[in-house]
Amino acid sequence: MITFAIRRLFLSIPTLLFISLVIFLLLQLAPGDPMAQVPLTVPPEVKEKMRIALGLGEPIYVQYWKWMVQFFWVEPQVFIDWLTRDSILLGWLPDTSLYDGRLRMISWQTRGPVMDLVVQSMPQTIWVVGMAYVVGVLIALPIGIYSAYRHYSVFDQTGTFISMIGFSIPPFFTGPLLIVIFAVQLGWLPSNYNTVHEVNNWETFVYQLKQMVLPVMVLALQTTAQISRYMRSAMLDNLGQDYVRTARAKGLREGVVVMVHVLRNSMIPVVTVIALGIPAIFGGAIITENVFGVNGIGYQLLIALFANDIPTVMTLTFIFAILIVMFNLIADVLYGVLDPRIRYD
Amino acid sequence: MTDQPLVSGPDPEIDEQALGALQDKGPMAPPRSQWRDVWDQFKRHKGAIFGGGFLIFITLFVLIGPYIWTLDAQKLDIRAKDMRPVWTLLWDGSANAAWAHPFGTDQLGRDLLATMIKGGRASMAVGWAAMILALLIGTFVGVVAGYFRRADFWLMRFTDLVLSLPILPLLLVAVTLFRQPLRANFGPETGMFILIVGVVGITSWMQTARIVRGDILALKEREFILAARSIGTKNSKIIRRHLLPNVISPITVSATLGLATAIITESALSFLGVGFPSDFPTWGKLLADAVLRMEQFPERVLLPGVAISLTVLSVNYLGDGLRDALDPRIRGR
Numbered sequence: 298m299i300t301f302a303i304r305r306l307f308l309s310i311p312t313l314l315f316i317s318l319v320i321f322l323l324l325q326l327a328p329g330d331p332m333a334q335v336p337l338t339v340p341p342e343v344k345e346k347m348r349i350a351l352g353l354g355e356p357i358y359v360q361y362w363k364w365m366v367q368f369f370w371v372e373p374q375v376f377i378d379w380l381t382r383d384s385i386l387l388g389w390l391p392d393t394s395l396y397d398g399r400l401r402m403i404s405w406q407t408r409g410p411v412m413d414l415v416v417q418s419m420p421q422t423i424w425v426v427g428m429a430y431v432v433g434v435l436i437a438l439p440i441g442i443y444s445a446y447r448h449y450s451v452f453d454q455t456g457t458f459i460s461m462i463g464f465s466i467p468p469f470f471t472g473p474l475l476i477v478i479f480a481v482q483l484g485w486l487p488s489n490y491n492t493v494h495e496v497n498n499w500e501t502f503v504y505q506l507k508q509m510v511l512p513v514m515v516l517a518l519q520t521t522a523q524i525s526r527y528m529r530s531a532m533l534d535n536l537g538q539d540y541v542r543t544a545r546a547k548g549l550r551e552g553v554v555v556m557v558h559v560l561r562n563s564m565i566p567v568v569t570v571i572a573l574g575i576p577a578i579f580g581g582a583i584i585t586e587n588v589f590g591v592n593g594i595g596y597q598l599l600i601a602l603f604a605n606d607i608p609t610v611m612t613l614t615f616i617f618a619i620l621i622v623m624f625n626l627i628a629d630v631l632y633g634v635l636d637p638r639i640r641y642d
Numbered sequence: 643m644t645d646q647p648l649v650s651g652p653d654p655e656i657d658e659q660a661l662g663a664l665q666d667k668g669p670m671a672p673p674r675s676q677w678r679d680v681w682d683q684f685k686r687h688k689g690a691i692f693g694g695g696f697l698i699f700i701t702l703f704v705l706i707g708p709y710i711w712t713l714d715a716q717k718l719d720i721r722a723k724d725m726r727p728v729w730t731l732l733w734d735g736s737a738n739a740a741w742a743h744p745f746g747t748d749q750l751g752r753d754l755l756a757t758m759i760k761g762g763r764a765s766m767a768v769g770w771a772a773m774i775l776a777l778l779i780g781t782f783v784g785v786v787a788g789y790f791r792r793a794d795f796w797l798m799r800f801t802d803l804v805l806s807l808p809i810l811p812l813l814l815v816a817v818t819l820f821r822q823p824l825r826a827n828f829g830p831e832t833g834m835f836i837l838i839v840g841v842v843g844i845t846s847w848m849q850t851a852r853i854v855r856g857d858i859l860a861l862k863e864r865e866f867i868l869a870a871r872s873i874g875t876k877n878s879k880i881i882r883r884h885l886l887p888n889v890i891s892p893i894t895v896s897a898t899l900g901l902a903t904a905i906i907t908e909s910a911l912s913f914l915g916v917g918f919p920s921d922f923p924t925w926g927k928l929l930a931d932a933v934l935r936m937e938q939f940p941e942r943v944l945l946p947g948v949a950i951s952l953t954v955l956s957v958n959y960l961g962d963g964l965r966d967a968l969d970p971r972i973r974g975r
Contacts, residue, residue: 315803323815461689461962465955467906469913469926470947473933481937580810584910598811599914602818610815617808625806 302630309622316618317368321361324607367402368615372412375401406606414597414609415616421492422593426582429513433520434571440521441528441567445536446555456525463522471515472588479511486510492592512589516582520574527570531563538562565635572628576621683967690963693956700953704762713756716921727754727941746941748932758945761923765905765950768838768924772904775843777850777897781889784854785881789862798855805848813907816841817916831922838917842907850896857889891968898961902954909950925950 355363402411440460444453480488487508496502535541536559544554583595590596594613601609684690725747745754787797817837824833861867862885870880909926911917918924920931925946932942 312803312806316807319807320812320815323812324819326819461955461958462951465902465958466947466951467909467954469910470929470943470951473929473936473943474947477936477940477943576808580808583810583814584914587914599814602814602916614808614811614815617811618806621806621808 298630298633301633302626305626305629309626312622313619316622317365317615318361320611320614320618321364322357324611325357325360364402364611368612371401375410375412402608402612404601404606404609406601406604406609411609411612415594415612418592418594418597421490421591422579422582422586422595425490425509425512425586425591425593426516426578428509429516429582430520430575430578432513433517434524436517437521437524438528438567441525442532442555442560444525445529445532448533448536453529456529460522460525463518466518468515468519468584469588471518472511472585475511475514476588488589490589490591492590512585512591515585515588516578520578523574524567524571528563528567531566532559535559535562565632568635569628569632572624572631576617576624579620580617680967684963687959687963687966689959690967693959693963696952696956697960700762700949700956701766704759704766707759707762708756711755711759713753716752718750718752726939745945746939748942749935754942754945757923757928758925758949761925761928761946762949764835764918764922764924765908765926766953768835768842768908769901769905771835771839772842772846772908773897773900775839776847776900776904777893779843780847780850780896781854781886781893783847783851784889785858785885787851788855788858789877789881789885794855797851801848801851804845807845809845810907810910813841813845813911814914814916817911821916830919834918834922838908838911842904846900846903846907850893850900853892853896854889857892858885861885861888891964894968895961895965898957898964902957902961905950905954905957 403409404411404414407414440456444450444456447453476488479486485507487504488511490508490512494501494505494508496505536555541554541559544558545551549558579595582593583598585591586593586595587599594616598610598613600606601613727744727746745758747753748757783797783801787794787801820837821834824837827833828836867880867884870884875883908917908924909929912924912926913930915930918927920927923931928946929943929950932939932946936943
């Protein structure tokens with residue numbers, strides 16, 4: 298198992314390299330000039346110097362190499378330094394001071410390090426998206442279990458219909474719809490996510506909860522639709538098995554049969570699906586973040602795209618890719634850990 | 643079971659039954675074609691019937707619509723701007739609505755029904771074209787990988803790599819960056835159409851390729867392929883004549899799902915502001931443009947939103963029914 302995990306880890310390195318190359322070449326091929334925002338009064342030779350100062354005069358492979366060095370060497374150094382200096386978790390360790398002042402990835406918009414932007418916006422995304430995912434899964438599992446147990450009942454039919462609707466209604470429609478219903482007509486919830494809101498007492502905590510309800514609802518609807526379908530079909534596969542009949546025959550209570558025997562076996566594929574869905578929901582959250590104005594990484598990506606801020610776009614897209622590859626790996630390993638019948642050799 | 647006597651005594655009725663069972667009767671029912679069976683199974687799935695019906699209806703609506711509702715979607719009529727749809731008259735007699743514009747008009751006085759028809763045309767065209775492109779790529783990759791063993795490893799590794807790309811961010815990047823040159827070369831509308839169909843098609847062929855490859859791998863070892871090869875059939879002919887007809891059902895199912903994703907992706911891109919220009923409406927663009935004034939004019943968001951959702955819902959149900967109908971293990975149950 299461990300060898301399998303290590304081998305998969307090594308295999309994911311060429312995958313990530315390939316993805317980084319695709320992203321890099323896509324952005325290289327694209328037209329668009331970082332100097333387009335510079336005033337026309339600046340003479341062309343100065344512009345040329347600025348271009349070279351941004352590292353744009355070098356050949357493509359040098360640029361690619363430098364970007365890789367920045368991403369995989371310089372930024373981790375900064376991160377480790379921060380961990381050992383300022384963080385609570387590892388702050389007791391002596392300051393490593395690995396970072397030697399080399400050029401970090403600089404955003405063309407803010408003229409600051411791209412990673413600062415990521416660090417600022419990541420918590421927003423994780424809060425909203427993560428909460429939505431947890432809520433979605435928690436709703437989906439009981440629905441899936443019950444509709445498989447009562448196959449073809451009214452509950453099952455309704456559940457199937459609702460999950461079909463959850464699949465089909467895109468978040469850019471549910472988002473505005475919920476805003477109009479709950480924020481405008483009923484006035485229960487705020488329509489916009491206030492990113493600078495600080496939680497320091499009960500009222501602010503309630504406000505924070507309130508402002509998270511709508512984006513979480515939109516995202517959770519999709520998660521629920523998907524996961525409950527998987528849960529239902531996995532339960533259906535297992536409910537007809539012989540060991541279920543055996544368990545009933547030896548007189549186990551129905552609750553034990555369903556909730557222990559069947560559920561455990563059905564959770565194996567569902568857990569991997571849950572792991573596989575996490576990166577997708579990060580990507581899909583771009584739309585929801587925009588509808589509600591959550592200042593997360595999806596929102597940052599869109600702003601950077603419109604501002605032609607190539608380093609930020611490149612880094613954020615690559616972070617999405619790393620998430621996908623990482624969770625694919627986790628799903629594969631989890632599958633092996635949970636199901637002893639699976640042997641990787 | 644076998645040690646029990648079959649007939650306990652001289653019972654003429656049972657005797658007759660036993661004799662009757664021994665007689666070699668021909669099949670009573672006339673032979674049925676495969677597609678007849680498929681259709682019978684398909685008919686039993688109510689959602690699929692509804693889905694197929696609605697898809698045909700909406701396709702006819704956007705295809706024939708402009709000939710019935712002949713108002714020009716681009717015509718500005720500033721005197722008749724911001725009109726409400728006729729059904730608002732039901733509860734609000736003083737609403738600014740008239741039968742001349744049954745769905746109302748927008749802030750520039752463009753007729754909403756005509757815009758919806760035109761937008762539907764664009765959305766459906768993008769959806770179908772992107773789906774067909776994805777199917778072509780996916781089927782090609784799947785067939786080549788499944789049939790030629792040497793290509794299999796690399797093609798499938800490549801498919802896995804593409805599967806782990808972050809699709810929506812890359813779509814956003816590609817569309818934003820290549821918008822200008824394509825517009826300059828092909829005009830704003832054709833350029834955007836080519837770009838969106840291209841990027842959606844190129845990023846959604848992987849599932850089809852995987853399914854087709856799996857089926858081809860299994861089919862390749864069957865006797866009829868061996869027979870075909872033994873009489874000297876060329877590879878290309880085996881693929882076209884023997885393999886492709888056999889993988890048509892998984893391809894059909896993934897086609898429906900592809901259509902749904904393509905429509906949603908196009909609308910999402912339009913919603914994020916990187917899709918078609920405003921004077922070339924698609925359902926997604928109409929929805930995005932209307933969100934700002936949603937409180938006063940909810941119908942402008944609801945109509946395109948409901949149109950997208952219903953189309954995608956019906957396509958999903960259609961795919962569900964087709965999957966059941968085309969699966970010989972489920973059919974006839």
